[in-house]
Amino acid sequence: MKPAINEIQDEIIEEFSLLENDMESTIFYIMEMGGKLPPLDEKYKVEENIVKGCQSKVWLVSSFEDGKVIFKADSNTDITKGLISLLIRVWNERTPEEILHSELYFVERIGMRKVIGSQRSNGFSSMIKQMKLYALAFQNIQHHGRE
Amino acid sequence: MIDIPAIREQFPVLHQEVNGHPLVYFDNAATTQKPQRVIDALLHYYRFDNSNIHRGVHTLADRATDGFEQTRELAAKFINAAEKEEVIFTKGTTEGINLVAHSFGRSMLHPGDEVIISAMEHHSNIVPWQMICEERGALLKVIPVTENGELILEEYARQLGPKTKMVALVHVSNTLGTVNPVRKITEMAHQAGAKVLIDAAQSVGHLPVDVQEIDCDFLVFSAHKIYGPTGVGVLYGKRAELEALPPYQGGGSMIRDVRFEKTTYNDIPYKFEAGTPTIGEVIAFKPAIEFINELGKPAIHSHEDELFRQAREGLQSIPGVRLVGQAAEASGIVSFLLEKTHLFDTGMLLDARGIAIRTGHHCTQPLMERFGIEGTCRASFAVYNTKEEVDYFLESVEKIATR
Ligand SMILES: Cc1ncc(COP(=O)(O)O)c(C=O)c1O
Numbered sequence: 001m002k003p004a005i006n007e008i009q010d011e012i013i014e015e016f017s018l019l020e021n022d023m024e025s026t027i028f029y030i031m032e033m034g035g036k037l038p039p040l041d042e043k044y045k046v047e048e049n050i051v052k053g054c055q056s057k058v059w060l061v062s063s064f065e066d067g068k069v070i071f072k073a074d075s076n077t078d079i080t081k082g083l084i085s086l087l088i089r090v091w092n093e094r095t096p097e098e099i100l101h102s103e104l105y106f107v108e109r110i111g112m113r114k115v116i117g118s119q120r121s122n123g124f125s126s127m128i129k130q131m132k133l134y135a136l137a138f139q140n141i142q143h144h145g146r147e
Numbered sequence: 148m149i150d151i152p153a154i155r156e157q158f159p160v161l162h163q164e165v166n167g168h169p170l171v172y173f174d175n176a177a178t179t180q181k182p183q184r185v186i187d188a189l190l191h192y193y194r195f196d197n198s199n200i201h202r203g204v205h206t207l208a209d210r211a212t213d214g215f216e217q218t219r220e221l222a223a224k225f226i227n228a229a230e231k232e233e234v235i236f237t238k239g240t241t242e243g244i245n246l247v248a249h250s251f252g253r254s255m256l257h258p259g260d261e262v263i264i265s266a267m268e269h270h271s272n273i274v275p276w277q278m279i280c281e282e283r284g285a286l287l288k289v290i291p292v293t294e295n296g297e298l299i300l301e302e303y304a305r306q307l308g309p310k311t312k313m314v315a316l317v318h319v320s321n322t323l324g325t326v327n328p329v330r331k332i333t334e335m336a337h338q339a340g341a342k343v344l345i346d347a348a349q350s351v352g353h354l355p356v357d358v359q360e361i362d363c364d365f366l367v368f369s370a371h372k373i374y375g376p377t378g379v380g381v382l383y384g385k386r387a388e389l390e391a392l393p394p395y396q397g398g399g400s401m402i403r404d405v406r407f408e409k410t411t412y413n414d415i416p417y418k419f420e421a422g423t424p425t426i427g428e429v430i431a432f433k434p435a436i437e438f439i440n441e442l443g444k445p446a447i448h449s450h451e452d453e454l455f456r457q458a459r460e461g462l463q464s465i466p467g468v469r470l471v472g473q474a475a476e477a478s479g480i481v482s483f484l485l486e487k488t489h490l491f492d493t494g495m496l497l498d499a500r501g502i503a504i505r506t507g508h509h510c511t512q513p514l515m516e517r518f519g520i521e522g523t524c525r526a527s528f529a530v531y532n533t534k535e536e537v538d539y540f541l542e543s544v545e546k547i548a549t550r
Binding site for chain 1: 165
């Protein structure tokens with residue numbers, strides 16, 4: 001069984017606490033996590049998949065399989081790639097309901113705003129919003145079918 | 148030799164930790180820090196002398212006016228203007244260029260005329276000219292830049308002609324650090340009958356700048372880049388050139404007589420200083436110039452140049468680091484990129500170690516396009532920076548580049 005959303009969030013909080021608020025180690029850690037994200041096929045790296053509101057380029061695509069939302073993403077900067085990989089780790093392969101009803105408390109708990117600064121925080125919020133929009137769209141399809 | 152620790156003592160902002168490391172401030176091309184005396188002068192003004200200038204007879208108005216005009220006098224000497232009336236206070240480099248582009252453009256540019264700028268201009272020396280050229284039906288020409296980041300002067304010579312009315316050029320590139328031969332460029336422009344505006348935002352605090360020696364018709368800079376407050380800039384213009392230009396903005400101070408039938412304008416510099424200026428900031432700009440004068444530009448330059456060379460050579464010897472711009476004549480600014488790390492990531496990782504640099508296009512997008520890059524990491528130095536800071540910076544870059 002896949003651990004619950006909150007279990008993963010707690011895992012992330014735990015991992016970050018080991019970094020003891022050291023900014024450099026934290027950023028290196030985020031970058032390292034980005035490195036583990038499966039590569040995104042070049043054909044998806046197009047304008048329409050870019051998350052609006054990010055300073056860096058972030059491509060985000062989603063699909064819906066067996067009632068679960070699958071996210072894939074990439075970015076031109078390693079830190080941003082790390083950031084979206086955190087969100088994917090929490091929300092990948094969840095039902096739209098799980099995503100829409102979850103509260104991302106880990107963001108605040110790991111002090112994300114302080115780590116990435118206010119400009120990137122806005123970008124991070126845009127990624128969250130975009131992922132929720134995808135979940136919402138799949139939920140609609142599920143309930144009303146494809147028209 | 149200048150006493151760097153004693154200089155650092157004068158800058159309270161430098162004595163703090165950022166992300167658990169002592170602050171290393173290498174973003175001086177964006178804005179410099181302010182010495183205590185500038186902060187004190189600003190506070191003193193609001194605490195004791197605050198009053199509107201030029202129109203009052205009471206004591207405070209007199210003090211404020213006197214302080215304001217003293218800065219004008221010192222600013223004129225600072226760039227060796229022939230008279231203090233040739234110094235107009237603006238809110239910065241950008242406003243100075245807009246003023247000239249607007250007033251010169253509307254009175255002197257006609258359809259088919261040409262304005263020459265270069266490929267290494269800051270957006271503030273591009274967009275105002277684009278706007279006025281479009282309005283007047285004039286043509287904007289651009290001096291190209293070599294791979295090293297130098298102007299191609301042969302091309303400039305070919306572009307100059309009887310239709311050229313204005314050459315507007317940066318003295319020191321804020322992205323590449325290239326020092327342009329402004330004296331020669333001015334001479335060539337004058338031979339073609341064109342006027343010259345020099346953007347001295349990145350030079351005036353670091354290199355000797357003598358407007359009579361350069362012989363430029365206009366020169367602009369910002370106080371905040373040379374240890375002074377924000378919201379203040381200088382537009383220098385030769386008396387004859389300024390007198391020939393129509394006013395920029397209308398309002399108080401810039402008039403002699405206002406009648407509904409016809410308004411007559413004030414003399415320079417007031418003709419171009421409509422409305423209440425940033426009085427306290429102008430007054431507090433004076434101690435900033437005094438700070439530079441006390442140290443002397445030759446001493447400032449030689450210290451900054453040492454840091455610059457140390458940084459440039461150091462970066463060059465780190466595997467995976469590429470310099471952007473390697474002009475033979477360069478000053479105080481180095482741009483670089485890491486092969487394996489995006490510039491935004493580099494900037495954040497340096498910030499995590501307490502080092503402030505700038506990342507991005509530095510308001511020179513056409514130049515970035517010329518080099519086929521999105522932007523650069525830029526380190527820029529001021530007199531309070533140290534050799535040890537450059538060592539720490541190089542060590543940090545190496546750590547990121549070789550991770
Ligand atoms: C070369 C150059 N020109 C113009 C400017 C614009 O100066 P300001 O924003 O103070 O008007 C800058 C500063 O960024 C600059 O470096």
